[in-house]
Amino acid sequence: MIARSIVLLLLTLPVMAVAADTPPPFSVHDTDGDGYISREEFDTFRARRQAERAAEGRQLRNAPRVLSFDEIDSDRDGRISETEMLEALERQPHGQQR
Numbered sequence: 001m002i003a004r005s006i007v008l009l010l011l012t013l014p015v016m017a018v019a020a021d022t023p024p025p026f027s028v029h030d031t032d033g034d035g036y037i038s039r040e041e042f043d044t045f046r047a048r049r050q051a052e053r054a055a056e057g058r059q060l061r062n063a064p065r066v067l068s069f070d071e072i073d074s075d076r077d078g079r080i081s082e083t084e085m086l087e088a089l090e091r092q093p094h095g096q097q098r
Contacts, residue, residue: 026082036079042069
């Protein structure tokens with residue numbers, strides 16, 4: 001329950017206030033503001049984030065362990081809800097979040 005509270009708090013913080021290794025708020029992924037993350041939004045965000053980290057000289061050592069779109073989209077409707085994202089983050093072992 002504490003982890004969920006922390007994740008919910010992080011979702012309300014401005015992007016600039018979130019530490020580099022903390023998952024970004026849901027709204028950063030949901031670029032069209034429809035309340036869901038499409039596969040295109042997910043792939044675009046992931047590619048941009050990997051490029052930013054590579055440009056900073058940061059190793060992408062956790063890239064193979066990052067959850068895929070299909071692993072997060074638990075109801076298989078082709079889009080990720082905020083609830084699905086939170087549940088996926090809670091399932092992921094500490095230190096392996098984006």
